Amino acid sequence: MDFIEEFLQKTKADGKINSSTLVIYRKDIEDFDGFIVGKELIDVETIDVVKYIEELKKKYSDMSVYRKISSLKSFYKYLLKAKIIDETPIKGIELSNRVKRSTQALEKWELKKILDVCNESYEERRDSLVIRLLYETGLKIGDILNLDRENLEKYEYKMINLYSSTKIVTERVSEKLAEDLKKFSEESSVKMYTNDNKIFSGLTRESFRVRFINYGKRAELDRDISPNMIKKIIVEEKTRDEEGLSFLDRIREQYMRIGIGDD
Missing domain, CATH: 1.10.443.10 (Intergrase catalytic core)
Structure with a gap:
């Protein structure tokens, strides 16, 4: 079963996200799916998410990491509510509060x-x-x-x-x-x-x-x-x-x- 597609369709039908956010959610979740090679999304453990965060921090700003993990939180919250999983692997993971920065000019x-x-x-x-x-x-x-x-x-x-x-x-x-x-x-x-x-x-x-x-x-x-x-x-x-x-x-x-x- 394509749990990503099911999550996106359900969330969009509920009016919780717009088309732009839909694209972002899909990419964030698919990127994580590509990271956990050899493991299904529903079999992910907390340690997998921790390793993913460590990898993300090598490439992205704190704000971007925060957003990507927020996408995963929404995805696993849906799986938990739909009783597809018994416990979310992101439970207990705390990220630094999102840094609020004024928009910088493009050079x-x-x-x-x-x-x-x-x-x-x-x-x-x-x-x-x-x-x-x-x-x-x-x-x-x-x-x-x-x-x-x-x-x-x-x-x-x-x-x-x-x-x-x-x-x-x-x-x-x-x-x-x-x-x-x-x-x-x-x-x-x-x-x-x-x-x-x-x-x-x-x-x-x-x-x-x-x-x-x-x-x-x-x-x-x-x-x-x-x-x-x-x-x-x-x-x-x-x-x-x-x-x-x-x-x-x-x-x-x-x-x-x-x-x-x-x-």
Whole structure:
């Protein structure tokens, strides 16, 4: 019996986890299953988990170890409740309290390495554009995923205008990004989703987060990353200089100097 699949389906049906967490749970449990070679998951003993934690600490931060073991705790709690096992092998194992840390900014060289590993497939071209938009505009991922072709075409892909009952946001993008967005929209996106006006149709916040983390691993970054670390770069770049201008203010100043943005 596939106990992992049974656990995931039951937990999802109960509404306890979303799609993103489902992917994380599956990977965490399958990684442990791969570690206990020659032993079934239902036959695991506490010593097996202890050895696994020791191995994890060689590769991951305390926060990541905490999360991975938390996934296993949920899995074995389910097996215990379903009376598949008589006792959880994680009982009595205590990990250090999860360290609360403020989100660190992604380094620019790390961002470049992530973009460099994206290939020319439809999905990875799309993801790289989303990453670049997050960096250049500082917009939320939800706003970027909702961008539609009509609005982008209206401003030749050089400006993003968002309107709602609570906000009006206008952000410019670089000439190169505008050019790449236009090419992607006209040559790829519209062909994949002919009846959808959204330029990034098919991508959700949860799936993008999972894919972004995977790009970090492919780029061989030696720390855990997440999309909100891109936002942190923007926050740091908004720090005022001696003249009271931020990095983004300087960019806008250049836009006006060369005539982009004049009425």
